[in-house]
Amino acid sequence: MPRSRSRLANDAWESLLTAHAALMKRFAAEPIWDELSMREYDVLYTLAKHGEPMRLYELGRGVLLSQPALSRLVDRLAERGLVERAPDPADGRGLRLALTETGREQQRRVGGRHAVDVARAVNAALTDEEMRQLEAIGRKLAACDPAPPPQTRRPNRQEAPR
Amino acid sequence: MPRSRSRLANDAWESLLTAHAALMKRFAAEPIWDELSMREYDVLYTLAKHGEPMRLYELGRGVLLSQPALSRLVDRLAERGLVERAPDPADGRGLRLALTETGREQQRRVGGRHAVDVARAVNAALTDEEMRQLEAIGRKLAACDPAPPPQTRRPNRQEAPR
DNA sequence: TTCAAGTAGATGCAAACGCATGAACATCAG
DNA sequence: CTGATGTTCATGCGTTTGCATCTACTTGAA
Numbered sequence: 001m002p003r004s005r006s007r008l009a010n011d012a013w014e015s016l017l018t019a020h021a022a023l024m025k026r027f028a029a030e031p032i033w034d035e036l037s038m039r040e041y042d043v044l045y046t047l048a049k050h051g052e053p054m055r056l057y058e059l060g061r062g063v064l065l066s067q068p069a070l071s072r073l074v075d076r077l078a079e080r081g082l083v084e085r086a087p088d089p090a091d092g093r094g095l096r097l098a099l100t101e102t103g104r105e106q107q108r109r110v111g112g113r114h115a116v117d118v119a120r121a122v123n124a125a126l127t128d129e130e131m132r133q134l135e136a137i138g139r140k141l142a143a144c145d146p147a148p149p150p151q152t153r154r155p156n157r158q159e160a161p162r
Numbered sequence: 163m164p165r166s167r168s169r170l171a172n173d174a175w176e177s178l179l180t181a182h183a184a185l186m187k188r189f190a191a192e193p194i195w196d197e198l199s200m201r202e203y204d205v206l207y208t209l210a211k212h213g214e215p216m217r218l219y220e221l222g223r224g225v226l227l228s229q230p231a232l233s234r235l236v237d238r239l240a241e242r243g244l245v246e247r248a249p250d251p252a253d254g255r256g257l258r259l260a261l262t263e264t265g266r267e268q269q270r271r272v273g274g275r276h277a278v279d280v281a282r283a284v285n286a287a288l289t290d291e292e293m294r295q296l297e298a299i300g301r302k303l304a305a306c307d308p309a310p311p312p313q314t315r316r317p318n319r320q321e322a323p324r
Numbered sequence: 325t326t327c328a329a330g331t332a333g334a335t336g337c338a339a340a341c342g343c344a345t346g347a348a349c350a351t352c353a354g
Numbered sequence: 355c356t357g358a359t360g361t362t363c364a365t366g367c368g369t370t371t372g373c374a375t376c377t378a379c380t381t382g383a384a
């Protein structure tokens with residue numbers, strides 16, 4: 001009898017998790033993270049990919065880190081001169097985060113080495129067709145992202161009429 | 163012109179990373195982690211899936227955590243009565259980790275609720291065919307796991323002959 | 325304008341993590 | 355048997371994380 005759709009989904013998710021953990025461990029073991037930790041690189045990469053100035057909460061979408069942790073990570077990167085934080089003229093609460101020249105350079109250097117390892121690992125495991133499939137599947141999974149509003153989103157109902 | 167194989171691999175990996183982050187955030191936001199953190203659940207789940215007694219370093223293969231961190235996480239789980247650690251009679255260095263009845267029960271309870279969220283998210287994003295593809299791809303990615311030995315594994319070459 | 329509600333980011337603090345290292349045991353060549 | 359080497363897990367310690375909370379600012383309705 002065929003697996004239920006729910007079972008199928010859970011098996012697929014577990015498979016993704018396992019692959020993620022295995023590859024992350026493998027990449028983490030590579031000797032290229034001496035100037036930038038993987039998380040720091042993740043932030044710099046996200047900033048580099050995104051045109052230029054970026055809000056902290058935007059960054060948070062892509063990085064698996066709590067808002068305070070991300071805030072402090074950016075602190076450290078700024079202290080090291082890799083990221084520039086400027087107040088956002090359009091929103092007094094917000095920041096405009098951008099790579100400095102040094103930051104961009106370091107991201108490129110580490111990124112280049114990392115890409116080699118990624119290509120080696122993924123190419124060894126998958127066919128071109130599978131890589132294309134994975135890319136498409138990942139995109140679809142990430143797209144349903146905004147998460148379901150917690151329970152039925154009440155239409156701003158106030159207290160009971162007093 | 164077609165993307166290079168290396169580019170293809172990196173795009174696929176980035177897609178996987180993005181999907182992983184998005185879904186993890188979404189699952190983490192669910193109100194089911196009051197008795198067990200996601201990492202703790204991960205450990206209990208791994209123990210539950212694996213027949214019974216498990217070595218710490220085996221656990222480490224599946225969990226994205228350093229060995230000391232895992233060691234202490236298991237400490238806490240043992241203190242809470244969810245995991246049992248016994249010395250391994252076959253290897254004086256090792257441990258035999260197993261779920262207690264309470265641990266298994268808690269894993270089932272949380273796991274049941276979590277599976278619902280996983281199924282909802284994945285089913286909404288993928289077709290049956292895609293879920294099967296993802297499972298297969300993940301398996302292949304995780305299989306190439308043992309990582310290439312750092313550089314050419316020298317055959318235990320000693321110093322230059324003196 | 326005024327004020328309630330919402331949002332962006334920072335901060336205090338305890339918990340958890342990673343790195344380096346240590347202790348105990350296993351393994352194997354000589 | 356003995357000593358060198360490798361493996362498994364634990365521990366010290368400084369750093370980083372998450373949770374709860376705070377401040378500053380924006381938004382929108384009255």
